[in-house]
Amino acid sequence: MDHLTPVSALAADPKSDPGEVRLSQARLGDRGVIASVHVRPDVDHRGLSADELERRLLELGFVEGAVLEVIHEGAIGRDPIAVRLDDMRVALRRKDAVDIVLRLTGDAR
Amino acid sequence: MSTASARIALVGNPNSGKTALFNALTGSHQKVANYAGVTVEKKEGTITTASGRTVTVLDLPGTYSLRARSPDEAVTRDAILGQLKGETPPDVVVCVADATNLRLVLRLILELRQVGRPMVLALNMFDIAQRQGLRIDLEGLARDIGAPIVTTVATRKRGIEDLVAQIEAKVEALANSGALEAANTWHEPSPAEIRQAHAEAQRLMKAHVRPAERPDTLTGRIDAVLLHPVAGLAILLALLFVMFQAVFAWAGPLMDGIEGGIAALGGLVAAVLPDGLLQSLIVDGLIAGVGSVLVFLPQILILFLFIILLEDFGYMARAAFLMDKIMGGAGLHGRAFIPLLSSFACAIPGVMATRVIDSKRDRLTTIMVAPLMTCSARIPVYTLIIAAFIPNQTVWGFASLQGLVMFGLYVSGITSALAISFIARRLFWRGQVEPFLMELPTYKTPDPKSVLRNLWQRASIFMNRAGRIILPLMVLIWVLSTFPYPPEGATGPAIDYSFAGRLGHLIHPLFAPIGFNWQMTVALIPGMAAREVAVGALGTVYAVANAEEQVGTLAGALSADWSLAMGLAFLTWYVFAPQCAPTLAVVKRETNSWLWPTVMFAYMITLAYLAAMGVYHGAVALGWG
Numbered sequence: 143m144d145h146l147t148p149v150s151a152l153a154a155d156p157k158s159d160p161g162e163v164r165l166s167q168a169r170l171g172d173r174g175v176i177a178s179v180h181v182r183p184d185v186d187h188r189g190l191s192a193d194e195l196e197r198r199l200l201e202l203g204f205v206e207g208a209v210l211e212v213i214h215e216g217a218i219g220r221d222p223i224a225v226r227l228d229d230m231r232v233a234l235r236r237k238d239a240v241d242i243v244l245r246l247t248g249d250a251r
Numbered sequence: 252m253s254t255a256s257a258r259i260a261l262v263g264n265p266n267s268g269k270t271a272l273f274n275a276l277t278g279s280h281q282k283v284a285n286y287a288g289v290t291v292e293k294k295e296g297t298i299t300t301a302s303g304r305t306v307t308v309l310d311l312p313g314t315y316s317l318r319a320r321s322p323d324e325a326v327t328r329d330a331i332l333g334q335l336k337g338e339t340p341p342d343v344v345v346c347v348a349d350a351t352n353l354r355l356v357l358r359l360i361l362e363l364r365q366v367g368r369p370m371v372l373a374l375n376m377f378d379i380a381q382r383q384g385l386r387i388d389l390e391g392l393a394r395d396i397g398a399p400i401v402t403t404v405a406t407r408k409r410g411i412e413d414l415v416a417q418i419e420a421k422v423e424a425l426a427n428s429g430a431l432e433a434a435n436t437w438h439e440p441s442p443a444e445i446r447q448a449h450a451e452a453q454r455l456m457k458a459h460v461r462p463a464e465r466p467d468t469l470t471g472r473i474d475a476v477l478l479h480p481v482a483g484l485a486i487l488l489a490l491l492f493v494m495f496q497a498v499f500a501w502a503g504p505l506m507d508g509i510e511g512g513i514a515a516l517g518g519l520v521a522a523v524l525p526d527g528l529l530q531s532l533i534v535d536g537l538i539a540g541v542g543s544v545l546v547f548l549p550q551i552l553i554l555f556l557f558i559i560l561l562e563d564f565g566y567m568a569r570a571a572f573l574m575d576k577i578m579g580g581a582g583l584h585g586r587a588f589i590p591l592l593s594s595f596a597c598a599i600p601g602v603m604a605t606r607v608i609d610s611k612r613d614r615l616t617t618i619m620v621a622p623l624m625t626c627s628a629r630i631p632v633y634t635l636i637i638a639a640f641i642p643n644q645t646v647w648g649f650a651s652l653q654g655l656v657m658f659g660l661y662v663s664g665i666t667s668a669l670a671i672s673f674i675a676r677r678l679f680w681r682g683q684v685e686p687f688l689m690e691l692p693t694y695k696t697p698d699p700k701s702v703l704r705n706l707w708q709r710a711s712i713f714m715n716r717a718g719r720i721i722l723p724l725m726v727l728i729w730v731l732s733t734f735p736y737p738p739e740g741a742t743g744p745a746i747d748y749s750f751a752g753r754l755g756h757l758i759h760p761l762f763a764p765i766g767f768n769w770q771m772t773v774a775l776i777p778g779m780a781a782r783e784v785a786v787g788a789l790g791t792v793y794a795v796a797n798a799e800e801q802v803g804t805l806a807g808a809l810s811a812d813w814s815l816a817m818g819l820a821f822l823t824w825y826v827f828a829p830q831c832a833p834t835l836a837v838v839k840r841e842t843n844s845w846l847w848p849t850v851m852f853a854y855m856i857t858l859a860y861l862a863a864m865g866v867y868h869g870a871v872a873l874g875w876g
Binding site for chain 1: 315316318320351352353354355358440441442445446449453466470471474478480481483484568571572573575576577579585684685686687688689690691692
């Protein structure tokens with residue numbers, strides 16, 4: 143899979159819109175609405191197809207329009223993170239959250 | 252279909268109280284088995300309706316979608332679609348929903364509708380929804396999803412009669428019409444279809460559910476402490492400490508009691524039966540064999556009590572969250588933490604507890620390294636060898652040298668387990684990392700009845716296994732250590748003339764390079780039954796009666812006969828060697844294949860051999876030969 147860009151390289155790319163942030167880059171307390179969940183097919187998702195990862199995220203409620211807030215971070219490298227997602231709480235690794243783009247709302251940041 | 256009986260299946264998201272509802276419906280009329288060909292647990296029970304109809308209830312593993320990802324979820328999908336080998340499809344599907352968390356289950360309901368089987372929706376934990384001031388328009392929602400809705404509080408058995416009545420109505424309607432409500436149009440949804448279903452679920456939420464006036468804030472407040480980067484980890488460590496204490500300290504008296512009882516029973520039978528083969532088979536083979544397994548029951552029960560309580564409370568997902576980064580460094584999943592922890596008591600419950608890991612690869616890696624954790628059966632062996640060879644002195648002014656060696660043995664077990672899983676991940680399963688995506692459920696007070704029921708089921712599974720797998724093994728090892736009898740006028744210990752003794756002599760050349768004498772290799776053979784049996788076997792070979800009580804005497808004999816290098820090599824062997832047939836048997840059972848126990852045996856014995864050889868020759872080079 144040498145032709146694929148590693149996920150870590152992508153994580154550094156800043157979104158052009160300052161009001162948007164990748165969930166992998168979000169900080170504790172960031173809140174907003176999910177703007178897009180498009181898992182990039184040209185990136186190596188460590189053995190999982192982009193389509194499969196996208197469906198798993200969608201099935202757990204990471205869908206456009208869902209309200210999200212980062213409520214906890216792990217002790218080492220601030221990873222994994224726990225988010226409040228509509229009425230539930232979900233934990234995930236930052237690596238798997240790269241393609242969830244959050245439109246920040248309120249006074250966050 | 253017969254009008255007298257019917258089959259229903261319970262399906263729902265994880266943490267929806269599905270199992271509590273199953274318990275409320277079926278009471279004590281339930282049994283746990285495995286589905287044919289897969290290691291997924293099958294929970295089935297029966298209810299008798301007011302009209303005398305017998306309804307079989309199947310409790311299916313929780314899922315967010317029929318698009319299955321784990322073996323558990325595949326069972327749910329196949330059962331609902333009627334594709335499960337050896338199972339008839341359910342007549343009615345009962346979807347169980349947490350009334351306070353409806354969004355995701357509404358999407359699952361839309362998928363279930365496509366299957367076309369008659370459905371009833373049980374809105375469980377309805378009391379909590381009411382307390383929170385959540386308003387649900389039941390009639391409107393029922394109309395829109397096309398299924399009757401019953402509100403239930405499973406833990407208080409509320410709404411159960413209503414639910415049974417609705418199920419029966421559906422069964423009768425099915426019997427009368429003789430056809431399903433609609434044709435099965437289900438297929439794996441595409442991302443676009445999942446989005447569409449979410450939109451539809453959102454529309455249903457908006458139309459029929461008014462948000463809670465007093466939403467739950469307790470979970471958030473508890474999480475602020477339990478998931479705190481520093482306090483959270485400290486609490487987790489404290490919990491582990493208490494768990495360890497409980498497993499080793501509380502279980503002690505019970506284990507002594509069981510051992511005493513077994514010994515007394517053995518003595519009683521020995522007094523009644525005449526000396527001879529039958530007496531030996533019953534006392535040394537059967538009673539001692541069952542006893543050596545039974546003695547671990549208290550530890551297993553205490554361990555599972557903790558695990559079930561923490562799971563029901565909702566803490567396990569938090570423990571996985573806290574440990575994920577640390578475990579992830581070694582290529583393990585956050586959820587592998589609890590099974591590995593259990594393995595400090597005994598690898599058998601540890602291997603059984605790996606069922607909480609969804610991904611097959613992660614589960615296999617965890618199973619493979621679980622026996623490297625220092626289980627309690629190694630303690631007697633370690634104690635004996637340390638007493639014999641490590642001087643009882645203080646180092647650095649405060650630490651006992653013997654204690655340090657014991658600690659070192661534990662650390663070797665842990666580090667080698669982490670190293671092996673790291674290597675397995677790098678070499679064999681490269682690039683395959685399951686995402687860590689997990690719901691953190693709302694905290695709930697565990698229901699004592701359901702905890703006890705669960706504990707009882709764990710205990711019976713363990714005992715069942717002890718009976719079917721471990722017992723025959725113990726009898727086999729008894730046969731090997733007993734026959735043939737020593738010849739007339741023999742001078743050596745009886746075991747020396749048996750198959751086990753001969754086998755020990757036969758394989759001794761293989762073990763000579765790692766410094767073992769023939770007495771050690773002979774002790775390894777009965778030691779396959781359980782690690783601590785090796786202590787008794789060494790006692791037999793060195794003709795020390797009651798070796799387990801008189802460790803001092805045996806330790807004296809050993810230190811006179813072995814060099815320090817030999818003692819260290821034997822200790823190292825016990826850190827790694829697959830000296831436990833029951834564990835291998837349980838791995839066979841859990842993976843449903845002979846491949847994995849074979850792989851486990853091969854890698855562990857190679858590791859043990861190489862490590863013991865290194866330690867032996869290193870020690871000899873240091874002049875400890």
